[in-house]
Amino acid sequence: MHKQQDTSSDDVILHHFDKxxxxxxxxxxxxxxxxxxxxxxxxxxxxxxAGVDGNMAIAMSTLVFxxxxxxxxxDLWAAEIPxxxxxxxxxxxxxxxxxxxxxxxxxxxxxxxxKRYGVMLVASxxxxxxxxxxFSLEKPGxxxxxxxxxxxxxxxVIGTWLGIxxxxxxxxxxxxxxxxxxxxxxxxxxxxxxxxxxxLFIWSVAAIASLLAYRFLPENSHIVVGAFAGGLAGLTxxxxxxxx
Amino acid sequence: xLVETTGTGTLLIILIMAVVTLVTRWGxxxxxxxxxxxxxxxxxxxAMSGSVLVAILAPMAVNGDNGARxxxxxxxxxxxxxKKPLPAIFAGILVAALSRQF
Numbered sequence: 001m002h003k004q005q006d007t008s009s010d011d012v013i014l015h016h017f018d019k020x021x022x023x024x025x026x027x028x029x030x031x032x033x034x035x036x037x038x039x040x041x042x043x044x045x046x047x048x049x050a051g052v053d054g055n056m057a058i059a060m061s062t063l064v065f066x067x068x069x070x071x072x073x074x075d076l077w078a079a080e081i082p083x084x085x086x087x088x089x090x091x092x093x094x095x096x097x098x099x100x101x102x103x104x105x106x107x108x109x110x111x112x113x114x115k116r117y118g119v120m121l122v123a124s125x126x127x128x129x130x131x132x133x134x135f136s137l138e139k140p141g142x143x144x145x146x147x148x149x150x151x152x153x154x155x156x157v158i159g160t161w162l163g164i165x166x167x168x169x170x171x172x173x174x175x176x177x178x179x180x181x182x183x184x185x186x187x188x189x190x191x192x193x194x195x196x197x198x199x200l201f202i203w204s205v206a207a208i209a210s211l212l213a214y215r216f217l218p219e220n221s222h223i224v225v226g227a228f229a230g231g232l233a234g235l236t237x238x239x240x241x242x243x244x
Numbered sequence: 245x246l247v248e249t250t251g252t253g254t255l256l257i258i259l260i261m262a263v264v265t266l267v268t269r270w271g272x273x274x275x276x277x278x279x280x281x282x283x284x285x286x287x288x289x290x291a292m293s294g295s296v297l298v299a300i301l302a303p304m305a306v307n308g309d310n311g312a313r314x315x316x317x318x319x320x321x322x323x324x325x326x327k328k329p330l331p332a333i334f335a336g337i338l339v340a341a342l343s344r345q346f
Contacts, residue, residue: 032330056254056255064258080247081247083245086247087260090264091268098268098272101271102272106286106289125300183316184332185329186297186301189329191319192323203298210303211306224299228295231292234287
């Protein structure tokens with residue numbers, strides 16, 4: 001019974017978003033987007049070095065908008081690419097989006113289908129994490145998901161373009177610590193999130209499962225495996241407070 | 245099946261990548277539309293959302309170089325103290341960059 005009660009009343013308001021909220025979300029991600037430009041530039045440069053045509057690299061960033069899988073595609077780049085390997089690789093790396101969509105569903109299902117799938121077009125790690133954080137604080141989150149996603153997408157494409165034409169500036173992004181941008185950002189989300197014994201248990205299970213999968217299971221499976229294990233851990237330890 | 249990376253071949257590869265990625269962005273939402281959101285499902289989803297982040301970060305910390313580890317440590321400590329993400333991210337990247345100069 002209480003499953004219905006604790007969703008309907010507050011979620012109905014939380015799922016609303018308008019132009020102002022989207023613009024707010026855009027602005028919230030702008031500081032991070034400067035790092036995204038640098039990362040995009042690293043991709044543009046790597047693509048150019050792999051022999052990908054400049055316009056095609058920009059097309060890839062525009063249409064795919066998923067950095068890690070784009071870098072992975074470059075690793076496969078040769079005169080001919082095995083299609084099956086490419087599809088499996090891209091799917092495995094991006095499979096975490098499946099989980100993101102699922103975690104947003106309690107709020108997404110209030111939206112009409114066009115908006116529901118529309119906002120997911122630009123879902124990626126950073127803006128998803130921020131929108132989940134907003135929802136957990138009882139604030140509307142889809143402005144951040146859509147606006148923040150548009151910011152990340154825009155700067156990712158700009159960065160790619162810069163990398164193709166002025167790439168040598170960031171020839172070695174690791175040396176400047178730029179490969180750690182997303183990791184550090186996501187870590188701030190974890191640390192700023194809910195902290196209690198139950199969450200510590202869930203995180204430990206997720207971390208151990210992820211590490212085991214990283215070592216013993218097929219490549220790129222660790223995020224989904226770890227997240228799923230963490231979800232199951234959450235089921236074994238009941239809620240202390242309200243259902244969110 | 246092999247696809248050539250020339251002209252239309254490249255475009256085909258990009259379109260395939262785009263479609264596969266779109267399937268991942270939409271698939272989770274689509275599957276959830278068949279699952280009634282009860283208490284247990286919410287509990288699972290809630291636990292899973294933090295776990296996604298932890299599952300991304302754990303191998304980064306364990307298998308990364310010292311620069312990566314120091315960056316994450318610095319970020320964690322800074323955000324705990326300051327409560328603000330941006331200075332923490334900046335501090336983490338700075339530490340990674342500094343530690344990799346030598």
